[in-house]
Amino acid sequence: MSRADNSADASPAPPSYLELRDLRIHFPTDDGLVKSVDGLSFRLDRGKTLGIVGESGSGKSVTSLGILGLHNRRNARVSGEIWLDGEELVTAPPDAVRALRGKKMAMIFQDPLSAMHPYYTVGNQIIEAYRIHNKVTKAVARKHAVDMLGRVGIPQPDRRVDDYPHEFSGGMRQRAMIAMALSCDPELLIADEPTTALDVTVQAQILDLMRDLQREFDSALIIITHDLGVVAELSDDILVMYGGACIEYGSTDDIFYRPEHPYTWGLLSSMPRLDREPTERLLPIKGTPPSLINVPPGCVFSPRCPYADRTGDRAATEVPELLETRAGHGGHGGHGGHMVRCHMPPAERRSLWENDVKPMLETT
Amino acid sequence: MSAEPLLSVTDLSKHFPVTKGLLKRQVGAVKAVDGVSFDVMQGETLGVVGESGCGKTTTGRLITRLLEPSGGTVVFEGQDITHMSQKRLRPLRRDMQMIFQDPYSSLNPRHTVGTIVGAPFHIQGIKTEHGVKRAVQDILALVGLNPEHYNRYPHEFSGGQRQRIGIARTLALKPRLIIADEPVSALDVSIQAQVVNLLADLQEELGLTYVVIAHDLSVVRHISDRVAVMYLGKIVEIGRRKSLYTAPLHPYTNALLSAVPIPDPRGRSERERIRLQGDVPSPLNPPPACRFHTRCWKAQDVCKTVEPVLAERADGHQVACHFPENAPAVPDGVPEPTAG
Ligand SMILES: Nc1ncnc2c1ncn2[C@@H]1O[C@H](COP(=O)(O)OP(=O)(O)OP(=O)(O)O)[C@@H](O)[C@H]1O
Ligand SMILES: Nc1ncnc2c1ncn2[C@@H]1O[C@H](COP(=O)(O)OP(=O)(O)OP(=O)(O)O)[C@@H](O)[C@H]1O
Ligand code: SF4
Ligand SMILES: [Mg+2]
Ligand SMILES: [Mg+2]
Numbered sequence: 001m002s003r004a005d006n007s008a009d010a011s012p013a014p015p016s017y018l019e020l021r022d023l024r025i026h027f028p029t030d031d032g033l034v035k036s037v038d039g040l041s042f043r044l045d046r047g048k049t050l051g052i053v054g055e056s057g058s059g060k061s062v063t064s065l066g067i068l069g070l071h072n073r074r075n076a077r078v079s080g081e082i083w084l085d086g087e088e089l090v091t092a093p094p095d096a097v098r099a100l101r102g103k104k105m106a107m108i109f110q111d112p113l114s115a116m117h118p119y120y121t122v123g124n125q126i127i128e129a130y131r132i133h134n135k136v137t138k139a140v141a142r143k144h145a146v147d148m149l150g151r152v153g154i155p156q157p158d159r160r161v162d163d164y165p166h167e168f169s170g171g172m173r174q175r176a177m178i179a180m181a182l183s184c185d186p187e188l189l190i191a192d193e194p195t196t197a198l199d200v201t202v203q204a205q206i207l208d209l210m211r212d213l214q215r216e217f218d219s220a221l222i223i224i225t226h227d228l229g230v231v232a233e234l235s236d237d238i239l240v241m242y243g244g245a246c247i248e249y250g251s252t253d254d255i256f257y258r259p260e261h262p263y264t265w266g267l268l269s270s271m272p273r274l275d276r277e278p279t280e281r282l283l284p285i286k287g288t289p290p291s292l293i294n295v296p297p298g299c300v301f302s303p304r305c306p307y308a309d310r311t312g313d314r315a316a317t318e319v320p321e322l323l324e325t326r327a328g329h330g331g332h333g334g335h336g337g338h339m340v341r342c343h344m345p346p347a348e349r350r351s352l353w354e355n356d357v358k359p360m361l362e363t364t
Numbered sequence: 365m366s367a368e369p370l371l372s373v374t375d376l377s378k379h380f381p382v383t384k385g386l387l388k389r390q391v392g393a394v395k396a397v398d399g400v401s402f403d404v405m406q407g408e409t410l411g412v413v414g415e416s417g418c419g420k421t422t423t424g425r426l427i428t429r430l431l432e433p434s435g436g437t438v439v440f441e442g443q444d445i446t447h448m449s450q451k452r453l454r455p456l457r458r459d460m461q462m463i464f465q466d467p468y469s470s471l472n473p474r475h476t477v478g479t480i481v482g483a484p485f486h487i488q489g490i491k492t493e494h495g496v497k498r499a500v501q502d503i504l505a506l507v508g509l510n511p512e513h514y515n516r517y518p519h520e521f522s523g524g525q526r527q528r529i530g531i532a533r534t535l536a537l538k539p540r541l542i543i544a545d546e547p548v549s550a551l552d553v554s555i556q557a558q559v560v561n562l563l564a565d566l567q568e569e570l571g572l573t574y575v576v577i578a579h580d581l582s583v584v585r586h587i588s589d590r591v592a593v594m595y596l597g598k599i600v601e602i603g604r605r606k607s608l609y610t611a612p613l614h615p616y617t618n619a620l621l622s623a624v625p626i627p628d629p630r631g632r633s634e635r636e637r638i639r640l641q642g643d644v645p646s647p648l649n650p651p652p653a654c655r656f657h658t659r660c661w662k663a664q665d666v667c668k669t670v671e672p673v674l675a676e677r678a679d680g681h682q683v684a685c686h687f688p689e690n691a692p693a694v695p696d697g698v699p700e701p702t703a704g
Contacts, residue, residue: 055552056523155642169643170416199415200581201640204623208639226552229625233632252629268627270557272586274609275626281564282586284557288522 013086016043017220018067018188023080023090025059025066032293036062038244040080041322044237046187049214049221051231051252053267054241055289060224061110063241064190067222068107069097084188103133106186108177110193115177116165122149122176123161126183133184148179152209171202175209182213189214190222195230207233228271232256240264243290243300246322250338260325260340260349262305265357276362283360299343307352311343318343325349368442369403370541370573371427376400376436377597378422382648394647396422398597399436401674404541409567409574411588411605413581413620415644418594420577421465424543427575428462429453440541458488461534463527465546470530471518477504477529478514484536500536506569507532507562524555531562538570545577560587581624585609590680593617596647596655599674603681611690613683616656618690654686662687 025037037059044050052060065071067082069089082089084104089097109115116125126145127138134141142161149157152175165173174194181189191210195203211234214221223234231238231252238255240248240263248261259265266285272278287304290296302308302315309315325346326338342349377400379393397419404410412420425431427438429445437446440460445453464470471480482500485492492499501511507528518526527547534542547563548556560583566572578584584591585605592602593614601614612618619638626635640659645651653671657663666686674684677691 055554171643199579199644200620200623201415202643203625204637204639207625227625228553228627232627232629233625235629256627256629266554270554271627272557272560272582273627274582274585274621274624275628275631278586278605282557282560284561285554286558288524288555289552 013088014043014083016083017046017085018044019081019083020063020067021081021083023063023066023082024078025062025071026077027075028077029293034292035244035295036292037066038295040241040244040246042239042246042249044188044220044222046220047214047218048236049223049234051235051238052222052224052241053226053228053231053238055226057289057292058241059244059292060241061192064107064192064222064224067188067190068101068105069094102129102184102186104186105188105190106181106184108174108181108189108191108194110196113165113173116173116180118165121162121164122168122180123163126161126176126180129180130183144183145179148183149176151213152176152179152182153205154179171198171205174198174202174206178206178209178213182217185217186219188220188222190224192224193226194223196225196227203230210234228267240267243295244292245300245341246339247301247341248339249322250326254326254338258338258350258353260338260346260353261301261342262307263301265353266304269357269361299341307344310348314343367405369439370406370441371404371575372437372439373403373427374401374437374439376423376426376438377434378419378426378431379434392648395597395650396647397426398650400594400597400599401436402592402599402602404573404575406540406573407567407571408589409576409587411584411591412575412577412594413579413584413591414594415579415620417644417647419597419647420579420594421545423594424462424545424575424577428460428543430462454488458484458490458537459540461537461539461542463530463534463542463544463547466550471526473518476515476517477509477521480518480529481532481536484533488537490537500532503532503535506535506566508558522555523551524558527551527555527559528562531559531566535566535570539572541573541575543575543577546579547576548583549578549580556583563587581620593620596644596650598655598684600656600685601681601683602674603678603683607678607681611678613677613681613688613691614656614685615660615662615687615689619659654684656685 021041023037023040027034027036040063054060066078071078078090080090123142123145126148127141130141130144146157146161149161154160154172154175168176195206198206223231225231235252238250238252239246242263248259248264255264259268269283270285272282285304290300296303298316298318299320320341320343322339322341324337325340376397378397379395381390382392382394383389384391400423412423414420426433433446437444440456445456478500481503482496485496485499501514504511504513509525509528518529548559551559567574576587588605590604591608592599595616601617612621619640622638642659645658651658653669654667657667672684672686674682676682677688
């Protein structure tokens with residue numbers, strides 16, 4: 001599947017720090033081909049935060065592992081383009097991609113225990129990571145590790161640096177993992193459910209920390225979560241994923257105040273909210289998320305969509321394109337504006353939102 | 365409200381021994397639940413919230429007698445069941461069922477849905493009018509599953525459907541009280557809403573009483589009539605949903621509520637937040653007196669020496685704190701020590 005030979009028609013490097021073009025990640029399995037990511041495109045600049053939301057199995061983690069080049073090429077079929085600071089990674093040799101990890105891009109994993117080695121102290125793991133990219137003595141690297149642990153709010157970092165991961169509490173481990181990910185000052189940081197395993201008071205501390213650190217290091221940040229509250233707190237832009245593809249993309253305001261995809265409406269209305277008077281009933285999305293082996297034909301969301309019959313047969317036969325519904329209003333990362341993948345005409349969607357959906361969310 | 369509570373828990377505790385070495389010498393105890401009291405009235409929903417490890421699940425398991433209490437009493441339907449033998453407990457078990465946290469591990473993968481949901485009929489020897497199969501199919505329909513799913517296996521279902529199977533199993537015996545331990549936390553938001561609505565419908569239809577244990581404060585607010593907040597094995601605040609959420613009395617409740625991320629990006633800059641420092645201390649060595657004093661911004665010396673008792677401060681709203689929030693100041697600073 002090498003694309004090196006047709007480099008003549010490869011597209012030119014984009015201006016954004018990170019750009020995905022039609023990324024596809026498929027896994028051949030005994031049950032069939034799992035299309036975990038199927039045609040994903042987005043852009044992200046340094047200093048900006050992109051939130052990726054979606055239900056379990058929508059392809060969020062597979063995407064992030066794909067960007068870092070962490071899929072095993074023997075069982076994952078990766079195609080499309082991933083441009084990071086002018087370099088294309090899908091066709092790049094694995095060694096070249098590996099060299100970018102740590103310094104250019106780093107990841108915070110959902111489960112810190114699985115990402116940290118149990119037999120090495122927290123400090124040693126940060127020191128090793130730092131010394132791969134920086135020619136410094138052990139002593140200098142150690143001082144850096146202590147600094148980083150202090151920065152992420154570990155008390156008495158000069159003592160705790162010699163602890164093993166299991167000696168840290170859940171919240172401290174997540175902080176240590178952030179310290180490790182940030183130790184080489186990465187330009188792109190991907191945080192995959194960084195707070196899902198944590199208690200709400202600790203989650204709040206970690207979200208503050210990520211916000212501060214991103215400002216300070218001016219990195220590009222991708223935050224992956226199923227919690228709409230978390231993305232609302234941190235993101236400039238939001239990408240809503242469903243069944244391996246983006247179904248809506250826009251500024252945080254677009255997604256929360258003028259969403260146009262019925263799935264996004266469903267997410268917003270199925271969630272109980274602390275900031276509103278409690279409603280009598282929640283408004284769930286009927287049915288369950290799609291199988292990625294037998295992806296529903298036409299619009300992936302059509303079997304669950306209450307408006308599917310408004311577009312006749314098209315819902316079940318034709319895959320809707322991701323189209324711009326409102327131009328980007330520059331200054332806001334400014335990318336591509338508000339994009340929606342739905343057969344309904346924009347005017348119809350907007351009227352449904354204003355007249356049907358939004359009032360339901362606000363009634364008590 | 366003078367009616368008898370359906371469930372009454374008084375000073376309930378569970379201390380797990382911590383042992384060391386080959387001889388299993390006891391070196392300490394995890395005070396997982398340490399003096400918890402509350403009542404649940406027929407037909408109401410009590411929500412129990414708190415951070416990981418505060419003792420929510422242990423409380424549920426003590427009430428249903430899956431664990432033997434170390435102290436205190438549990439009175440259900442007017443009978444003291446705290447140390448009742450399993451034999452005498454059996455008829456009462458029907459009336460009190462537990463829904464478990466994990467819809468994946470709580471169903472036997474080798475049994476069909478029919479066997480799983482029908483098991484309680486056989487175990488309890490319940491007579492059915494039209495046979496067990498028909499009764500099971502009725503329950504499947506009640507929880508929104510297709511009665512034709514009778515011969516299918518759990519792995520053929522999604523998480524939300526498995527949670528429905530779990531609920532169907534508890535309903536088989538027509539219980540009066542259901543203890544639901546994180547019934548929706550393993551589910552996606554869209555499915556979560558389906559199960560939350562189902563629980564509400566069943567409550568209405570069958571007159572069920574719920575104790576719902578969860579860490580998600582928004583879900584708990586949605587489904588509860590009253591809410592209890594736990595911290596390190598103790599209830600620190602309990603009250604009606606509305607007063608607890610709009611005017612929390614305990615600093616911890618206030619901090620918890622203010623830490624929840626709100627899906628309203630415009631408000632994010634002006635929102636006032638209380639940021640607690642550090643993590644929850646270990647239940648092996650909980651801080652003395654008020655267990656929250658190590659993280660509390662209002663703590664005074666008295667908080668480190670005198671344990672605040674759970675006392676009513678507003679109508680039906682109790683708090684265990686020397687300096688509660690949203691409440692008139694305690695006269696003369698030093699409150700009375702624990703009354704005997
Ligand atoms: N190595 C693999 N082989 C086959 N299928 C895979 C593999 N890795 C992931 N998948 C499948 O790809 C889909 C997307 O998985 P992914 O982990 O990206 O979901 P996610 O959106 O991160 O979900 P969650 O919110 O549960 O973390 C799932 O259906 C998963 O089973
Ligand atoms: N069988 C046991 N033996 C020893 N300690 C236990 C046992 N069961 C629970 N504990 C401890 O008791 C405390 C309370 O646990 P419990 O499971 O009740 O917490 P929880 O509030 O349900 O937490 P979570 O939100 O994580 O489910 C914890 O510190 C736990 O480690
Ligand atoms: S008793 Fe003191 S330490 Fe405890 S919550 Fe109240 S003010 Fe804080
Ligand atoms: Mg994931
Ligand atoms: Mg629990």
